[in-house]
Amino acid sequence: MGLNVNLCGIELDNPVIPASGTFGYGYEFAEIYDINVLGTFSFKGTTKDARFGNPTPRIAECAEGMINAVGLQNPGVDKVISEELPKLSKCFNKKVMANVSGFSVEDYAYTCARLDKEEQVGWLEVNVSCPNVHGGGMSFGTDPSAAAEVTRAVKAVTTKPVIIKLSPNVTDIVSIAKACEEAGADGISLINTLLGMRIDLKKRAPVIANKMGGFSGRAIFPVAVRMVYQVANAVDIPVIGMGGVSSAEDVIEMMMAGACAVEVGAANLINPTACRDIIADLPRVMKKYGIENLSDIIRCV
Amino acid sequence: MTQSVFTIKSNIALTESVYKMTLSGDCSECRPGGFVNIQLTGRFLRRPISVCDAYENTLVIIYKVVGKGTEQMSRMQPGEALDILTGLGNGYDLSKGGSHPLLIGGGVGVPPMYMLAKELIAGGAEVSVILGFNTKEEIFYENEFRALGADVTVTTVDGSYGVQGFVTDAAKGMEYTHVFTCGPEPMLRAVYKSIKGDGQFSFEERMGCGFGACMGCSCKTVTGYKRICKDGPVLRKEEILWD
Numbered sequence: 001m002g003l004n005v006n007l008c009g010i011e012l013d014n015p016v017i018p019a020s021g022t023f024g025y026g027y028e029f030a031e032i033y034d035i036n037v038l039g040t041f042s043f044k045g046t047t048k049d050a051r052f053g054n055p056t057p058r059i060a061e062c063a064e065g066m067i068n069a070v071g072l073q074n075p076g077v078d079k080v081i082s083e084e085l086p087k088l089s090k091c092f093n094k095k096v097m098a099n100v101s102g103f104s105v106e107d108y109a110y111t112c113a114r115l116d117k118e119e120q121v122g123w124l125e126v127n128v129s130c131p132n133v134h135g136g137g138m139s140f141g142t143d144p145s146a147a148a149e150v151t152r153a154v155k156a157v158t159t160k161p162v163i164i165k166l167s168p169n170v171t172d173i174v175s176i177a178k179a180c181e182e183a184g185a186d187g188i189s190l191i192n193t194l195l196g197m198r199i200d201l202k203k204r205a206p207v208i209a210n211k212m213g214g215f216s217g218r219a220i221f222p223v224a225v226r227m228v229y230q231v232a233n234a235v236d237i238p239v240i241g242m243g244g245v246s247s248a249e250d251v252i253e254m255m256m257a258g259a260c261a262v263e264v265g266a267a268n269l270i271n272p273t274a275c276r277d278i279i280a281d282l283p284r285v286m287k288k289y290g291i292e293n294l295s296d297i298i299r300c301v
Numbered sequence: 302m303t304q305s306v307f308t309i310k311s312n313i314a315l316t317e318s319v320y321k322m323t324l325s326g327d328c329s330e331c332r333p334g335g336f337v338n339i340q341l342t343g344r345f346l347r348r349p350i351s352v353c354d355a356y357e358n359t360l361v362i363i364y365k366v367v368g369k370g371t372e373q374m375s376r377m378q379p380g381e382a383l384d385i386l387t388g389l390g391n392g393y394d395l396s397k398g399g400s401h402p403l404l405i406g407g408g409v410g411v412p413p414m415y416m417l418a419k420e421l422i423a424g425g426a427e428v429s430v431i432l433g434f435n436t437k438e439e440i441f442y443e444n445e446f447r448a449l450g451a452d453v454t455v456t457t458v459d460g461s462y463g464v465q466g467f468v469t470d471a472a473k474g475m476e477y478t479h480v481f482t483c484g485p486e487p488m489l490r491a492v493y494k495s496i497k498g499d500g501q502f503s504f505e506e507r508m509g510c511g512f513g514a515c516m517g518c519s520c521k522t523v524t525g526y527k528r529i530c531k532d533g534p535v536l537r538k539e540e541i542l543w544d
Contacts, residue, residue: 021515028513028531031302044516052519052526057507059517061346068509073516073526217345269510270340270347272304272386 232258
């Protein structure tokens with residue numbers, strides 16, 4: 001059986017990738033399993049400067065999901081390179097995906113250029129879709145020309161595959177994906193979280209200090225499958241599918257919808273061995289559905 | 302951190318809304334001031350609950366029913382199984398306690414004081430404990446602390462039992478080498494202001510994962526950003542920054 005897939009020219013042992021923001025820099029998870037079983041993972045979103053993020057509470061629970069408004073907390077690109085990547089390399093020996101966010105086109109280009117030079121970085125995943133940061137993140141991902149501008153600026157200063165991570169909080173995700181492809185993107189990943197909100201009935205106030213946040217978890221899976229299907233049918237570059245994936249069946253469904261690799265997010269937070277368990281279960285599910293090689297089913301629907 | 306399945310041995314009400322659950326399973330990583338994170342059927346996020354006691358494959362947790370998850374826990378029966386992450390949180394540093402540590406627990410901040418008192422006493426310390434509650438009906442575990450050999454003072458805000466007032470009223474005039482405390486934030490602030498010398502404070506925050514991955518429970522401290530779940534929940538007095 002073949003679990004291997006190709007992601008923008010780099011071979012992955014399997015298509016399962018922990019999503020940025022749900023896996024830190026890997027070492028919390030390396031405490032309980034060998035994370036080298038993963039295809040790769042996308043590390044915590046990195047910005048030019050250090051960020052604390054939003055005030056707490058940052059988390060709210062929903063039926064079959066959760067809302068987070070962390071707000072891109074990270075130590076900044078300098079410390080990610082000097083402190084986090086050396087630690088990461090001790091528990092993970094494959095190429096890793098660097099997730100980058102910014103507040104201006106220049107920010108994105110600067111941070112990507114820095115991470116592009118790191119040997120272990122295999123791909124740059126450019127987040128133009130964070131719903132939790134005002135004046136940045138998502139504003140670049142809700143307008144095709146702004147998304148294209150970020151893509152062009154990053155491509156101009158990097159050598160590694162650039163994957164643009166899109167927001168579902170838009171009217172027409174296909175037009176944004178196409179604009180990124182035309183601007184030179186090597187791949188598209190989607191979906192980031194859906195903008196959501198919960199209210200505390202006793203306090204008559206939002207549960208989350210930031211009022212709104214990104215909704216993720218099993219509940220959003222059908223929305224993600226639909227958008228992956230739409231985008232994969234509209235572009236000729238690889239698509240990474242994500243959003244509510246929590247089982248081997250979900251991975252296969254995403255791939256049938258058009259994904260060549262699949263990110264797993266919130267599931268890691270409730271079951272730290274989620275990705276390992278999904279990978280271990282893939283052969284069983286492949287056999288059940290008569291799949292010899294996972295790469296054969298990409299975009300088969 | 303370890304993920305394993307525990308079996309409920311007993312689950313009893315201590316007060317109208319506070320329950321004690323005893324479980325069997327591998328609790329070798331449980332320590333004073335640490336917590337466990339419990340998966341509940343039909344709930345997306347796990348429920349983080351402090352360790353009250355852990356010995357010989359027996360885990361004791363005491364929890365207050367505050368929402369749907371804890372309400373669901375309160376209805377669980379002996380024999381039922383729970384998927385639990387153990388070994389979470391930094392826990393208290395017992396080596397700082399000295400010869401006469403003072404332990405201050407308020408409400409559901411009382412349970413973690415139990416295993417701490419037990420281990421400090423086993424280590425030869427003379428332990429004083431202040432347990433703070435709103436009213437007599439809410440009191441639990443007073444006798445259990447006495448049975449450990451601790452010097453126990455109970456306070457109630459309404460004066461219906463023990464010393465009338467707050468835990469800080471009972472702490473006035475006491476002599477101690479170090480303070481360990483856990484309770485609601487207003488109590489922690491009051492303790493912080495009133496105690497002499499060094500102390501360790503256990504904080505609560507709404508968590509996503511409970512093991513340091515999601516950055517859902519971060520706080521600012523004198524020594525930088527910390528995750529309550531992984532770098533805490535216990536902070537040293539000198540590193541606390543109040544908002």
